[in-house]
Amino acid sequence: MKILVMSDTHGDAAIIQEVKKQNLDVDAIFHCGDSELPFDASELKDVYKVRGNCDYDMNFPTEVIKEINGETIFITHGHLFGVKSNLNALSFRAREVGADVVLFGHSHILGVELVDEILYVNPGSLLLPRGRKEKSYAIIEKIGNSWSVSFYTEEKQIIVEKNLVI
Template identity: 35%
Template sequence: MRILIVSDTHKSHVNLEKVLKQTEHIDTLIHLGDVEGREKDIEALVDCPVHMVRGNNDFFSELPREEEFFIGGHHVFITHGHGYYVSMGEERLKLEARGRGADIVMYGHTHVPALTVESDLVTLNPGSIAYPRQQGRRASYILMQVDEVGKADFEVCYI
């Protein structure tokens, strides 16, 4: 199973469209917020399930603030992250994820990619596919692959 994880498109889908063309088949798209009213446009780009949450710039959005679901036996918790003050660190988010029994937590907001693998929790941020802020400012996303026995692997990718 292949999952494309993106965040912080802020109405700019050029790089998302590029990645979707380059990436072979995906089974699920996860968007971690700041779509700015372009939910339907993003959903129309793919022919697979889409999980999308509301970010701090998604004013008047009806998207959920958070979502929990399962992928290949993994309990996934997604949020934009601003409500957990991720700009100051991941501690509150990790505490919440563990309290919910999640073993994978995904967030956006910082526009900086991050991937931390601990024995009980994977914490990841795909960065921004449209407006990156890390050194070098390369647009980023994460590809998650889950094999037939449920083992999940993550790759931070750059455009």
């Protein structure tokens, strides 16, 4: 399984298109909210997407649960789960839905954590990053019993790479 994850693009439709073009070899694409685009925007075609606190199109769901290659992926923006404070509420929901992977945004801070065999990934922001200067997105791969999570700049330069064993 190989997926592309982005978030918090805040109206920059061109960057969504560019990142999609750079990563044509993925099994699925996820946007964790605050695209500030209409739900049916062409840039979000074939993208699993959720509503963030800055998205006003009510057609966006607040959560999506998708199974890809046997992995249950739970995506939400994060503002409804208080992710800027801690991941407690998000982890309760992840266990409730049987998630293997949790994708979220909102804080604009990239990060990855494996807790109780659940992978949590925040891809950062492709417009307004916090905690570092690079705008970012993530590529997640499942290889055997390990996860590879790589964070890239908008120019597809590697920022951070983590390998986590379940």
